[in-house]
Amino acid sequence: MSFAVQLSDLKRCFQGVVPSIIATSDGSGVPNVTYISQVHFVDEQHVALSCQFFNKTRRNLDENPLACVEVWDPVTLQAYRLRLKFIRSEKSGPLFDQMSLRINAIASHTGMTDVFRLIAAEVCHVQAVEVVEGFLTDLPPDLTPTSVSLEGMRTEVRGLQCISERINRACDLESLLQVVLEALEDYFHFAHTSVLLFEEATSRLVTLASRGYGDSGIGAEVRLGKGVIGTVARERRVLRLSNLDADLRYGRAIRREAAEHRGATALEMEVPLPGLPDAQSVLAIPLAIGDRLIGVLSAEDRDPNRFGEWHEAYLEIVGNQIALGIDRILTRSDDRDEPVRPLPAAPLPPASGRKHDLAYYKSDDAILVDDEYLIRNVAARILWKVLRESKRTGRTEFSNREMRLDPSLGLPPVKDNLESRLILLRHRLEAKCPDVQIVPTGRGRFALRTNATLELVER
């Protein structure tokens, strides 16, 4: 069966920017009309509807499998009507997983994991696609789907080649992350991006690089499975959210209802979204090698239609390249005394007799500088070891190898992410205590530089 309008021409309508509406009727002909959070394009003949709360719709489909869904193009607001016949419910499998990812991410973000979830993907045969004639007084622009032109394709293939080349050339983790985010801005105009690396021991993702945010946010953590980024990491699947604000409002409406229904205390706390406070679209890509999670690459934008379907496919390839690049750097032996291009360190402020109090809190495994939080966990233990050693012996040069051999630091025997912890430490010091610096001096070597008096206290 072919339609005057192809279902694939309406993919913009299925991004969830404008909520869709569904009409069903029960066995005795009583209609019901309600919003649907997701109409998912399956193929030219099928769509799947998300079943979350609309129990009446679910019951109606069992009594009368016919349904009518109205969807809107988010750019022109032209309405289209899909005439559907319900075929089956899917409660597991690839389609279900794909649809539930988005819902899980929003649910987690609004602290609604146990309430706001996909119950089933209702697969429907599309019997007709109609333009709702007369809906708009002005004719909408041509409905050419957003596509990649030949010229665009060349640019993007070239972009992929350049990103790949830059990744391969990167000699350390910090420069790798830096060139990747620069390249994403150069070739895709993604202005707000970040990379988070996974720490298996704590089941958290830690922000190690960002671009386009006033505050770099380096060191910000996300628990696995929490929020959009945590969900992408746990599920190892790409997630593209359009009109994030509407999704969050929808999630919060449910949260408010659930709170009234069963008491607010039973709900989780809402996880604040790292990044743009007014982001309208998010594209998060898991960085993984096989099943092994390396991290997440996240891009945000204020435009609700910023990320298209092709970005998703394309950035998956870029994500694989990044994951391999990170893994290559993190797993290589850095104990050889090879010369390496030292990263330029910020000049130390002139000595002026400044004094800083650094306190290590054993119970929290954290360091505070002048009563302000600096860092915690393994990175805190590394800094503490270096500071004490320097104070005791006057040494300022250290090697990664001696860090690895010190059992008190608690580095895992394999995949210790030492380099990423040092990057984190360096950036946190830059932000909170620029008088103290950790500077790479060669492959597997770094130095402590300071021109202030440091008081060390252990509590």
Next chain:
Amino acid sequence: MRLLKLAYLFLKNLLEAPRGRSGAGVRSEAFTKRILNCVIIGRLMGLDRIFGCMEAGTSVFIGTVGASGMPSCVRAIGVRSDDDLATATIYLPMATSRETLANLATTHRLAVVATRPIEHAAIQLKGSSITARLARDDEEAFVRSRLEGLADVLDSLGVPRRVTKSFAVWPAFAIEMRVEHIFEQTPGPKAGTCLR
């Protein structure tokens, strides 16, 4: 606020109780029925919410079903009730009304969902059509004010006003319906609860 609204409805009912009918009994019975109506709705749902879903700035859709069993839905432009939702009038742009009117002519059943887009608060009215007529000239201002209200709300959500104002709204049909049930429609665990 809720108490004030309830007090207002009591007074409104008192003043608007049937006139021109003879007998204090009829007047008293109608009065009591209307007051009970208010109290029941108010208790179950909260007056703010139920009437808030009918104010300017709400998004309204009508669902109907044809004789073949194929449902249909279409955007309406406003809903109002002068008798505390015993009946309601829904304004439907003529340009998109053909199927809905045809369905109502054969099955008479309709569902109307009114949503406040910012909070996603929604109610659903279900019932049967009484009449479908061309909206009168004196109703045009109401219809246009509803489009303005929706344009304001959608503008605050990022949909440019000029886009919303390109919706065809006039001329319109006015569909009068008998409201048999009111359902909670706000997404969440209470969605689908019958409120009246």
